[in-house]
Amino acid sequence: MLxxxxxxxxxxAFAVIFDHFAPRVKSFMMRKGASAEVAEDLVQETMIAVxxxxxxxxxxxxxxSTWVFTIARNLRxxxxxxxxxxxxxxxxxxxxPSDDVPGDEALNRSQEDSQVARALAQIPPEQRExxxxxxxxxxxxxxxxxxxxxxxxxxxxxMRLAYRRMRKLLEVVx
Amino acid sequence: MTIVHxxxxxxxxxxxxxxxxxxxxxxxxxxxxxxAQCRTAVRKAExxxxxxxxDLAATAVSDxxxxxxxxxxxxxxxxxxxxxxSDMPAPLQRLLQGQGFDQxxxxxxxxxxxxxxxxxxxxxxxxxxxxxxxxxxxxLEHGHGGEELTLVLQGAFKDKVGRFARGDIAxxxxxxxxxxxxxxxxxxxxxxxxxxxxxxxxxxxxLLQPFLKI
Numbered sequence: 225m226l227x228x229x230x231x232x233x234x235x236x237a238f239a240v241i242f243d244h245f246a247p248r249v250k251s252f253m254m255r256k257g258a259s260a261e262v263a264e265d266l267v268q269e270t271m272i273a274v275x276x277x278x279x280x281x282x283x284x285x286x287x288x289s290t291w292v293f294t295i296a297r298n299l300r301x302x303x304x305x306x307x308x309x310x311x312x313x314x315x316x317x318x319x320x321p322s323d324d325v326p327g328d329e330a331l332n333r334s335q336e337d338s339q340v341a342r343a344l345a346q347i348p349p350e351q352r353e354x355x356x357x358x359x360x361x362x363x364x365x366x367x368x369x370x371x372x373x374x375x376x377x378x379x380x381x382x383m384r385l386a387y388r389r390m391r392k393l394l395e396v397v398x
Numbered sequence: 399m400t401i402v403h404x405x406x407x408x409x410x411x412x413x414x415x416x417x418x419x420x421x422x423x424x425x426x427x428x429x430x431x432x433x434a435q436c437r438t439a440v441r442k443a444e445x446x447x448x449x450x451x452x453d454l455a456a457t458a459v460s461d462x463x464x465x466x467x468x469x470x471x472x473x474x475x476x477x478x479x480x481x482x483x484s485d486m487p488a489p490l491q492r493l494l495q496g497q498g499f500d501q502x503x504x505x506x507x508x509x510x511x512x513x514x515x516x517x518x519x520x521x522x523x524x525x526x527x528x529x530x531x532x533x534x535x536x537x538l539e540h541g542h543g544g545e546e547l548t549l550v551l552q553g554a555f556k557d558k559v560g561r562f563a564r565g566d567i568a569x570x571x572x573x574x575x576x577x578x579x580x581x582x583x584x585x586x587x588x589x590x591x592x593x594x595x596x597x598x599x600x601x602x603x604x605l606l607q608p609f610l611k612i
Contacts, residue, residue, distance in 0.1 A: 246459045246464070247458060247459055248456055250457040250458075252451055252454055267463065268463060268466065272467060272471070273476075280476060280478060286441060287445065287448050288448075289452040290444050293450075294444055297416040340445060340448075341453060344450075344453075355450070358415040358417050359447045362415075362416065365417065377571065380408040381408070384407040387410065387411045387443065390446060
């Protein structure tokens, strides 16, 4: 679908992508505290970036949802930093064609997609909570520590555990 | 360049989720730009983000917004970002607008210690600076607030954790206390980011403490 958007500038294919992702990006922005109006502004910016950058999407590097996630994340951070030139530095910025990319960097994400969901269901609730607070609700680790009344070190080690557990679960399946 | 010291997994996760503060994000991004291992780790953490986005319940987007978005598409294509090969990590290169270390107006803070402050956006917490420390110097024993990153860009230092050379990043636990020694030969230049208010226990605080009496 993204391929058709990229190679043929196919607007009908884009509309399908819009109808899948735009409502999710809107939820994503609102869960992070944006008003419905601001969330729709960011939805529009994100989807226009998906359209214009479609040719830069590399399927070997991750699923479409991962790519849309990074675009939405970057645009939101850039909006927060609007008064500065300090744009969020995305991985894409480092991906020179001459870069020697190790083999395992090419994630087969189309397979991995539903595996992530299954893996998430398998980790302990307190680790899952940290992942949701970080990814969805945009709470920095120091504030998670405050909110859960835990030392920062404990939050960090739980995050490490959650991340490693997820990686391991995903590697076992692959 | 063989990188030995990497980002902590908790930092990788925060960077990918977008919750790492601005100063720490720049230091993390600089290391990631030099380190294939951490790039892979970030990709995996971003895949989690993609899955979480896909898992969210949908909130209807207004018809007007949908129509406006579809109407605004044009046939222009985004250009592939140009990556200039340089010794300077790309995010830092951008902040310094292409200037080299020798072109910066360093501020001498103490004998053998110079600092160059890097700009952050308004309202950003913490600070981001370049530190230049003369070879052979020993830093006082210091701990880490747990929200501090030090990336070596030139030269090297050694401590009980190991040797930190170009590309290595110190992302240390708050209970790690150490007193690094700058290796003889070359001035050591580090990118130093902190979210903690400057107090005596941080690296910079300890570095300047005997001179500033803080």
